[in-house]
Amino acid sequence: QTEPIRCSSNTYSVAGSTECSTCPIGFLTLDNRTACKPCPVGSYCPVVNRELAIECPAGSYSLGGQHLCTTCPPGYSCPRTTASARYPCELGTFSEGGRASCRSCPAGFTCPYTDGSQLAACSSGSYSRLGDPYCQ
Numbered sequence: 001q002t003e004p005i006r007c008s009s010n011t012y013s014v015a016g017s018t019e020c021s022t023c024p025i026g027f028l029t030l031d032n033r034t035a036c037k038p039c040p041v042g043s044y045c046p047v048v049n050r051e052l053a054i055e056c057p058a059g060s061y062s063l064g065g066q067h068l069c070t071t072c073p074p075g076y077s078c079p080r081t082t083a084s085a086r087y088p089c090e091l092g093t094f095s096e097g098g099r100a101s102c103r104s105c106p107a108g109f110t111c112p113y114t115d116g117s118q119l120a121a122c123s124s125g126s127y128s129r130l131g132d133p134y135c136q
Contacts, residue, residue: 038065042082074115089114
């Protein structure tokens with residue numbers, strides 16, 4: 001009968017095996033190194049063969065088992081790194097993507113689209129206040 005083998009970090013071995021296997025990207029090993037577990041929700045595990053879980057930055061999220069965080073799309077806010085909830089920006093606010101919250105259209109600018117495209121200074125003789133989507 002074979003003796004259990006000791007596996008190094010982020011590798012595992014099932015009972016009776018004579019080899020260690022590497023956990024796939026987006027996974028970590030269980031503490032007893034007998035199986036892999038998905039990278040935790042709100043984190044990403046970018047490196048194979050290493051116990052490394054990194055928290056997702058604001059404006060992105062992970063539902064677990066990911067090697068990269070999912071970036072919030074333009075025109076939306078994603079306030080939580082642990083859920084895929086996306087909230088559309090309201091007219092007069094915008095997000096270019098990768099934001100936890102929508103930004104107000106700056107005074108003196110027009111913001112016709114909530115994705116921040118075509119953000120432009122008001123023409124001479126017109127104005128807008130903070131949060132106004134259009135110049136007057």
